[in-house]
Amino acid sequence: MFHEAAEAAEVVRRQLTANQAVVTALAADLRASHPRGVLTCARGSSDHAALFGKYLIETRLGVLTTSAAPSIASVYGAAADLTGMLAIGISQSGKSPDILAAMRAARQGGARTAALVNTAESPLAEEVDTFLPLHAGAEISVAATKSYIASLAGLLHLVGEWAGDGELLEALHGAPALLEAAWAADWTPMVDQLEHAQGLYVIGRGLGFGIAQEAALKFKETCGLHAEAFSAAEVRHGPMALVGRDFPLLVFRQGDETADGVDELVADVLARGGDVLVSGGSVPGAIQLPHPAAHPAIEPMLQIQAFYRAVNALSLRRGFDPDRPPLLAKVTETL
Structure with missing residues (x-):
C-alpha cells in the first residue's frame, strides 16, 4: 500500500499525457450533444470518486449527475430510459458483474x-463507447490508493475539457508536483491522536465529501477503526450526539464556497470539548494536518494523498498489516 500510494504523482502525470487525445475528443462530443444528465456506476472507492465527480460536474457544468444503484439492473433486471444521458463506469478491475450489468443496461437504455x-x-x-484508462499500473494492495487518485484525475481532466475550464486544467497539470509535496506532508498528529481511538467521524462537504468517504473506508480496511463519513451539513443532525472528547472528527476542508460552513462546524465541535483534526483552514484549537495550497478542486486529491501515507502508518501503529486486511479480496465481484 505504501509503495503504490507513493506512485500517485507519476500515475497522474502519465495519465494526463496518454489520455489527452481521447479526453479532448470525448469532451468535444459532449459539448456538441449536451447530455441531459450523467449517471455514474461504481462500488467502493470508485463510488467515492464518482461522488467527487458528481459535485464537479454539477458545479462546473450544471448537468444533473446521479449514482446508479447497480442492483436495479443486475438483480431486479429493470431498465430505464436513459436516452440523451452519459453513463460513466468507474472500476479498478472492470470485472464486477453488477457494474457490468448496470453499464450494459445504460447503453441499452440509450445512454452514451x-x-x-x-x-x-x-x-x-x-464494452463502453469510450474507454479512459487510469494508467495506474499494477495495484496489488487490497486497499486502493493510486487507482483512486487516478480516478479523481480522470474526472478532473474530462470535466475541465468538457467545460473549457482553462484554470482548472492548468491546476490539474500542476497536480503531479503537488501530489509529491502532499506525500511528504507530516500527518503524524493524526497517527498519534487515533492510535487508541475506538471510532470517529470523517467530515467533508461538496468536493470533499467523496474524499471523506474514502478516508472512512480506509480506516475500516486497514486500521480496524470504525469511521463514518458525513457531510458537514448532515452531521449537525443526530450524529452530533456522539461527538466529544472520546469521539474525534477528521475534517477535510477545501477553500471554496463550503469553507466557511466547515469552519463553523469545527469551531462548534471544539466549543463542545471535542477533538478535531482538520486539513485546511485555521480554526484555533483544531489539530492542523498540512497539505499544499492548490485550486479548490485539486485540494481534495492532495488531502487524500497525504492521508494515505498517514493511515498506512496508523495501521502499523495499531498492530495491523495494511496490505492484508482481514476477510477482504482485491477484486470484489458482487451481483
Missing part, C-alpha cells in the same frame, strides 16, 4: 457510455 478503468483488458473497458 464511458469508463475509467485501470485494467485495459477488462470486460468493462471493452
Whole structure:
C-alpha cells in the first residue's frame, strides 16, 4: 500500500499525457450533444470518486449527475430510459458483474457510455463507447490508493475539457508536483491522536465529501477503526450526539464556497470539548494536518494523498498489516 500510494504523482502525470487525445475528443462530443444528465456506476472507492465527480460536474457544468444503484439492473433486471444521458463506469478491475450489468443496461437504455478503468483488458473497458484508462499500473494492495487518485484525475481532466475550464486544467497539470509535496506532508498528529481511538467521524462537504468517504473506508480496511463519513451539513443532525472528547472528527476542508460552513462546524465541535483534526483552514484549537495550497478542486486529491501515507502508518501503529486486511479480496465481484 505504501509503495503504490507513493506512485500517485507519476500515475497522474502519465495519465494526463496518454489520455489527452481521447479526453479532448470525448469532451468535444459532449459539448456538441449536451447530455441531459450523467449517471455514474461504481462500488467502493470508485463510488467515492464518482461522488467527487458528481459535485464537479454539477458545479462546473450544471448537468444533473446521479449514482446508479447497480442492483436495479443486475438483480431486479429493470431498465430505464436513459436516452440523451452519459453513463460513466468507474472500476479498478472492470470485472464486477453488477457494474457490468448496470453499464450494459445504460447503453441499452440509450445512454452514451464511458469508463475509467485501470485494467485495459477488462470486460468493462471493452464494452463502453469510450474507454479512459487510469494508467495506474499494477495495484496489488487490497486497499486502493493510486487507482483512486487516478480516478479523481480522470474526472478532473474530462470535466475541465468538457467545460473549457482553462484554470482548472492548468491546476490539474500542476497536480503531479503537488501530489509529491502532499506525500511528504507530516500527518503524524493524526497517527498519534487515533492510535487508541475506538471510532470517529470523517467530515467533508461538496468536493470533499467523496474524499471523506474514502478516508472512512480506509480506516475500516486497514486500521480496524470504525469511521463514518458525513457531510458537514448532515452531521449537525443526530450524529452530533456522539461527538466529544472520546469521539474525534477528521475534517477535510477545501477553500471554496463550503469553507466557511466547515469552519463553523469545527469551531462548534471544539466549543463542545471535542477533538478535531482538520486539513485546511485555521480554526484555533483544531489539530492542523498540512497539505499544499492548490485550486479548490485539486485540494481534495492532495488531502487524500497525504492521508494515505498517514493511515498506512496508523495501521502499523495499531498492530495491523495494511496490505492484508482481514476477510477482504482485491477484486470484489458482487451481483
